[in-house]
Ligand SMILES: NC(=O)c1ccc[n+]([C@@H]2O[C@H](COP(=O)([O-])OP(=O)(O)OC[C@H]3O[C@@H](n4cnc5c(N)ncnc54)[C@H](O)[C@@H]3O)[C@@H](O)[C@H]2O)c1
């Protein structure tokens with residue numbers, strides 16, 4: 001094995017990142033070293049790249065970026081029992097304490113002491129990477145790395161879509177970014193009867209159709225609420241899934257969902273949102289779920305089994321694949337411009 005590796009590193013508290021050559025790390029107590037087979041860019045990586053306000057308060061350069069991954073274990077640190085050399089793993093990104101009230105009551109996804117792998121520590125945009133063994137998820141060998149690396153965001157999408165069953169239900173998805181696109185394929189695989197997608201970008205509406213959306217709407221040019229009512233016998237959709245983080249989309253979705261319907265909110269809003277709670281939620285008797293991270297480990301089992309079922313349509317979502325990290329700046333700029341679905345790197349060129 002090489003003793004040097006290439007990594008995308010946030011080297012300075014400023015816009016961008018650098019490709020660096022550094023030593024391959026050694027796994028410490030409770031850690032494993034993986035050969036990274038595939039890694040994908042998350043919106044959070046983009047925020048770190050752009051050095052937005054959130055990143056400025058949270059990230060401490062120099063740090064290797066990235067947290068979505070599939071890799072092969074090549075070394076295990078002291079005290080690691082469940083993971084062996086040769087295992088093919090992905091990683092849950094929330095490092096939980098196991099001791100707080102939420103962890104003790106099975107709600108690890110909202111652990112009070114959560115640290116995020118690749119955000120609060122070095123990540124996986126590298127040829128080799130350290131993963132805390134407690135966060136490793138063993139993959140069946142027949143899932144290709146480019147799909148296995150998507151499991152973490154797929155977990156967000158699964159928790160959003162499947163907070164309640166969608167079989168035979170009409171669904172509105174607002175926002176067809178990478179997460180919304182994953183939501184579309186999960187909703188279709190789970191048997192939603194009609195998936196309507198509201199998304200202003202022409203490129204992403206096209207992607208949404210390729211992934212399996214039944215109807216796409218441009219919210220900047222069409223009346224979302226009217227379109228949804230026309231498609232649902234005037235009733236509105238049974239389920240509204242918010243994947244955009246746009247306050248206007250939230251309001252339209254709440255108007256478009258049928259009374260006693262279900263709402264899941266994943267998108268993060270850039271500012272406080274003001275809403276007519278009485279008429280949009282209370283008098284409509286809606287059930288509203290806030291979604292964060294993934295349930296440990298129930299969601300990973302669901303995601304893995306969905307992948308193995310072959311029912312997810314991921315190929316149109318993976319719009320960009322790069323061998324090596326040489327063109328990482330191009331990848332980030334395309335993503336910033338909204339011209340991608342998921343971007344996947346295969347760090348080893350051979
Ligand atoms: N809660 C969590 O645990 C969690 C985890 C991951 C991501 N997120 C959030 O989920 C959201 C989606 O992530 P992403 O990576 O796909 O983001 P993204 O920014 O790539 O996608 C958002 C999409 O919404 C579209 N949009 C903008 N205004 C709209 C409107 N008025 N109506 C409909 N669509 C509109 C955009 O064109 C874009 O395609 C983000 O807000 C992200 O921060 C939350």
Ligand SMILES: C[C@@H](O)[C@H](N)C(=O)O
Pocket residue numbers: 042044067093116119152153156292293294
């Ligand atoms: C780390 C963050 O980007 C991640 N997608 C989450 O689910 O929390």
Ligand SMILES: [Zn+2]
Pocket residue numbers: 042043044045067
């Ligand atoms: Zn992420």
Ligand SMILES: [Zn+2]
Pocket residue numbers: 096097098099100101102103104111112113114
């Ligand atoms: Zn905890």
